[in-house]
Amino acid sequence: MRVFSYLFHGLLTLFLLALSVVALSSGQPLQLEMLPWQGQALTWWLLSAALAGLLSVILAIFRKWRLLFFLWSLAVLGMMARGFFFSHYYFAGPPEFHLALYLTAGALIAVFGAWFQVRPEPLR
Numbered sequence: 001m002r003v004f005s006y007l008f009h010g011l012l013t014l015f016l017l018a019l020s021v022v023a024l025s026s027g028q029p030l031q032l033e034m035l036p037w038q039g040q041a042l043t044w045w046l047l048s049a050a051l052a053g054l055l056s057v058i059l060a061i062f063r064k065w066r067l068l069f070f071l072w073s074l075a076v077l078g079m080m081a082r083g084f085f086f087s088h089y090y091f092a093g094p095p096e097f098h099l100a101l102y103l104t105a106g107a108l109i110a111v112f113g114a115w116f117q118v119r120p121e122p123l124r
Contacts, residue, residue: 005110009057013049013057020044020046056071077110
């Protein structure tokens with residue numbers, strides 16, 4: 001589960017980083033209705049979150065500041081659940097709804113993987 005958690009959040013942070021860098025370089029504001037920010041503020045929030053998330057993933061892989069990775073995982077799950085299911089966001093159809101369910105389920109599984117990272121290791 002730890003490896004899944006690392007992969008899920010690693011790919012997510014790289015995607016968010018690429019998205020924000022492309023938006024900054026093109027000068028076009030992002031429109032992601034599931035997030036509470038808009039325009040340039042959204043782009044900067046995504047860039048900052050991607051860098052913080054990438055740092056937490058790297059530190060967790062090297063077994064440093066594992067609690068930071070768990071908190072990052074909880075924040076991602078909370079933002080996904082809030083943005084997709086508890087906001088004014090609407091789905092264009094069943095495929096988009098299923099994708100949101102899969103992403104949120106992946107984030108939930110990744111939280112469990114991050115929790116196993118925080119727990120103390122058994123003595124050998």
